[in-house]
Amino acid sequence: MKYRKLGNSGIDVSVIGHGTWQMGNDFFGDRDEAEAIKSIHASLDAGINLIDTSPGYGLNYESEITVGKAIKDRRSSVVLSTKLGVLRTFGAYIKCLNPLVMRKELEISLKNLQTDYIDVYHIHWPEYNNSLEDALQTMVDFKNEGKIRSIAVSNFSVDEIKLAVDTANISAVQPPLSLLDRSSVDNGVLPYCAKNNLGVLSYGSLSGGILAGKGLNDSYTVKNNEKRGLFYDYYNEPMLSKCRDLMEYLNQIAINRNVPVSYVSINWVLSQSGVTCALIGSTTTEKAEQNAKAANFELNSDELEGINAEFLRIMG
Numbered sequence: 001m002k003y004r005k006l007g008n009s010g011i012d013v014s015v016i017g018h019g020t021w022q023m024g025n026d027f028f029g030d031r032d033e034a035e036a037i038k039s040i041h042a043s044l045d046a047g048i049n050l051i052d053t054s055p056g057y058g059l060n061y062e063s064e065i066t067v068g069k070a071i072k073d074r075r076s077s078v079v080l081s082t083k084l085g086v087l088r089t090f091g092a093y094i095k096c097l098n099p100l101v102m103r104k105e106l107e108i109s110l111k112n113l114q115t116d117y118i119d120v121y122h123i124h125w126p127e128y129n130n131s132l133e134d135a136l137q138t139m140v141d142f143k144n145e146g147k148i149r150s151i152a153v154s155n156f157s158v159d160e161i162k163l164a165v166d167t168a169n170i171s172a173v174q175p176p177l178s179l180l181d182r183s184s185v186d187n188g189v190l191p192y193c194a195k196n197n198l199g200v201l202s203y204g205s206l207s208g209g210i211l212a213g214k215g216l217n218d219s220y221t222v223k224n225n226e227k228r229g230l231f232y233d234y235y236n237e238p239m240l241s242k243c244r245d246l247m248e249y250l251n252q253i254a255i256n257r258n259v260p261v262s263y264v265s266i267n268w269v270l271s272q273s274g275v276t277c278a279l280i281g282s283t284t285t286e287k288a289e290q291n292a293k294a295a296n297f298e299l300n301s302d303e304l305e306g307i308n309a310e311f312l313r314i315m316g
Contacts, residue, residue, distance in 0.1 A: 001047025002295050004276045006079075007199035009150035009171035011119060013079050015270055016295050017050035017201060018043040018288065019279035023066045024058030028208075029226040031283045033066055039288040040070035046292035050079045052174075052201065052279050054124060055109055056086035056093060064112035072114045081201065082109050083124035083154060085135075095127035097135035106142060120201075121148040122174055123164075125155045132160065136167040152201070158188045165196065172199035177275065178207045179250075179268050179311060180234055180243065194274030202269055205278040208232035211265035213251075216244050242314050249310045259297055264307075266294040271304060 003012040022028040023036045040051060051071065057063030064082060071078045084105040087094045110116060121142065126132055139151045153164050154174035164170045173193050175184035181204055184190045193200050206212045208228040229235035234243050247261065254261040262280075269278045282288040299307070 001292065003049075005199070006120070006150070006201075006276055007171040007197055008169070009120070009199065011079055011150060011171075013050040013199070013201075013277050014048045014295070015277055016043075016048055016266070016292055017052050017081070017277045017279040018048050018291075019203065019281040020051065020053040020063045020067055021057045022281045022283045023053075023063040024056075025062045026059050026225055028228055028281070028283075033062075033069075035285070036066050036283045037070040038285050039282050040067065041074075042285040042288040043282070043292055044071075044074055044077060046289055047295075048288075048292050049077060050081060050120075050201070050277055050279075052081040052203075053113075054083040054086065054122075055105060055112070056083070056088060056124060059088050059091060061108070061112050064109060068112050068114040075115055079119045080113065080115065081120040081122065081152070082113065082118055083122040084109070085124040085127065095125050097123065097127050097130040097132065099130075099134055099138040102135065102138050103142075106147060110147070117146065118148045120150050120152050120172060122152040122154045122172075123156075126153075126157075126160050132163060133167055136164055140168050152199075154203075156189075158192050161189065161192060161198070165198070170198065172201055172276070174201045174203055174279075176204045177202035177269055177272065177278075178204050179211055179246070179265055179307070180207045180315075185272070190272060190274045198274075199276040200274050201277045201279055202275055203279045204232075205269045205280055206262060206265055207234050209281075210234045210243055211247075211250070212260070212262035213247065216240075216247055245314045246310060250307070253299075253303055253307070257297070260290060260294075262290070263294045263297040264299065264303075266291070267297050267299045268304065268307060270295075271299060
């Protein structure tokens with residue numbers, strides 16, 4: 001496993017992080033909790049140390065609770081990342097950065113995760129009914145109290161990140177980034193982080209699994225607890241056909257290099273300037289072990305140039 005410094009936090013994190021949105025049991029299909037716990041253990045055994053979760057992953061904190069069970073006997077070897085600011089109310093996602101609510105969220109997360117501190121604590125999304133400055137100062141209070149080690153933000157614009165740096169001396173940012181979603185490059189977030197020594201934990205690195213080949217051979221249907229197509233438009237036409245064309249190119253690279261196609265997609269993310277860690281979700285031991293091995297694979301410059309050219313040709 002390879003490790004990189006997470007901004008100014010003094011924390012070393014694995015370049016592959018174990019994402020746990022799938023463990024919420026309400027968006028990426030049904031999951032078996034015992035197997036999900038085994039998948040986290042498999043990641044830790046393979047050298048992954050960053051486990052990322054959120055109270056918003058699941059109607060009743062299912063993801064955080066599962067992570068808490070998985071790491072309770074291995075806490076010292078885990079860089080634990082979670083978030084606040086998104087509440088689940090009657091099934092809806094409600095953004096709230098009221099300082100009183102934030103403190104209650106922290107207490108609940110500490111209980112769910114069976115720990116007395118969080119290594120990387122994110123504001124999940126900005127919201128504008130409450131003062132963002134006050135929310136950031138509340139995060140500083142949490143750090144001064146020893147309840148969190150470092151402050152991070154997720155889904156912030158460049159201007160909001162600048163405010164977070166000035167107000168809370170944040171260590172990291174969690175933006176979306178994948179071969180199919182380059183918005184954090186185009187909007188300046190990734191370049192700003194690279195220039196200003198901010199760690200980057202990219203999410204959606206496999207675009208909901210489609211860049212690992214999921215859903216490409218069969219028609220995709222939103223049903224029951226399988227709803228990723230509501231968040232990732234790649235599972236819907238006309239994007240689905242374009243993704244299939246791009247995957248043919250990525251698959252050929254994978255075949256030539258004798259690796260799973262997910263390694264090609266993951267390494268494209270890790271090759272982007274400023275990226276510290278690519279978050280990859282897994283709820284099975286097999287996938288966790290496979291994802292960890294992607295850290296040892298590197299695309300060469302010709303392959304990266306070819307992928308970018310093919311992306312432009314297909315996606316326009």
